[in-house]
Amino acid sequence: GAGVSQSPSNKVTEKGKDVELRCDPISGHTALYWYRQRLGQGLEFLIYFQGNSAPDKSGLPSDRFSAERTGESVSTLTIQRTQQEDSAVYLCASSLGTSGPIFVRYFGPGTRLTVL
Amino acid sequence: QQPVQSPQAVILREGEDAVINCSSSKALYSVHWYRQKHGEAPIFLMILLKGGEQKGHDKISASFNEKKQQSSLYLTASQLSYSGTYFCGTLETGANNLFFGTGTRLTVIP
Structure with missing residues (x-):
């Protein structure tokens, strides 16, 4: 089937606004991960979902970051009160x-x- | 938790060889290698499981020394298409999450 899809592909927002990022995993994949990659940097782990287990949130940088996953399907990463960093x-x-x-x-x- | 990669960057001429190293301070169960081209998603290259195995994929191969918690990626007779940033991901023994190194930027020039 199709690969992992994400939306939007680009998002420009103003500092202080909230944003939601969406991920559709490959059908049948039970594990889903979010990473952050700053310009020229490596892959920074944020959060990981596995089936119905409690997510591993150990990589979230602050309480402004949260993520949800519906069953073994779509996940949404939310960043509140966005900052330039x-x-x-x-x-x-x-x-x-x-x-x-x-x-x-x-x-x-x-x-x-x-984030402007 | 994050493995250390070296070198940070390397420039090769077509046909030359390169080695990229990945090391961890933790006991490892497996090492994964990915390549990311500019503006694209990382693509899986290979996985090496505990057991000191070596794998090959065309002219790209890798080794894993679990006693030293090290892995090396070998690129031989490099091609222009090898250009990109190579990341190793390490899975520690008993863990269930993969942590990636900071990457090695490889540039192959004609």
């Missing part, structure tokens, strides 16, 4: 599971967020 590409990935080869991440094209 939130500007980055937000990448979503999904995988079949969490161990061995099925742990391979398939990444979406990302959402480029620019």
Whole structure:
């Protein structure tokens, strides 16, 4: 089927506004991840969902960041009261599971967020 | 938790070889390698599981030394299409999350 999709592809917002970023994982993938990639930087882990287990939120940088996932489907990453340092590409990935080869991440094209 | 990659950047001429290293201070169960071209999503290259195995994919291969918590990616006879940023992702023993290194930017020139 289709790969991981994300929307919007680009988002420009003003400082202080809230934004919502959406991720549609590959059908059947139970695990879903959010990463942040600042310009020229590596992949910074934000949050991870696995099936019906409680999400691993250990990478969220502040309480302005939150994410939800509906079952094993769509996920939304919300950033409240955006700051300029939130500007980055937000990448979503999904995988079949969490161990061995099925742990391979398939990444979406990302959402480029620019906070003015 | 984040593995360390070296070098940070490398420039090659077509046909030359390169080695990218990834090391961790933690006991590792597996290492993943991804390549990201500018403006695109990272693409999976290969996974190496605990056991000191070596894998190959065309002229790109990798090794994993679990005792040293290190992995190396070998690119031989580089092609222009190899250009991009290479990331290693490490899965620590007993964990269920992958942490990525800061990346190695590889540029292959004619």
